Amino acid sequence: MNEERIVIVEGITDKKKLNKVLKDPVEIICTHGTLGVERMEELILDNNLDHRPVFILVDEDDSGYKLRKQLTEELPHALHIYIDKAFREVAATPEPELARALLSRHFNVKPIYLI
Template structure:
């Protein structure tokens, strides 16, 4: 994969949280929950996901597990970013914790969150 990186999250609050922590321009797309086959195919085609480096960052709850499984089946090359189960939701994860998770995948994060 030498395409541009892209992150898949569940909702708009997750996207806002990532944008707050990231110190680089990365395309972030929201699934708004699990996807039907048509929506999944549209997303893959619209964002050229088969030829890009894809990261999956979803909540650590039942709907997040279901979505992660679904995305993994369709995008086997995707890399996974995990948050601590204690926070359950990406949007509820403290910025320093999220920054560490993103750093582990070589994203640039704002130094203010590196405590």
């Protein structure tokens, strides 16, 4: 069984932002918005999400809330990472702020962002 952690984000700009801040390589999946039943099943099966530590990091807006709710129902073991509502989008969150959010879930981040 693969114990590799995986982070689920909404878009490619979120993924790029995370990769910029993370010190260690972490698998990151983009959903590109909310998922239909078929795409959700595909996502879970293709990535073995039922048997891996899953982290959900989505925007603090209506589509993000909807996606978080949907993922929580399908992956009740998933842990959540939250950004400050003031930034609304993961991609718009300043790197030091994002680094603190990731650190709270024990991800290794680049020290440059721990100011």
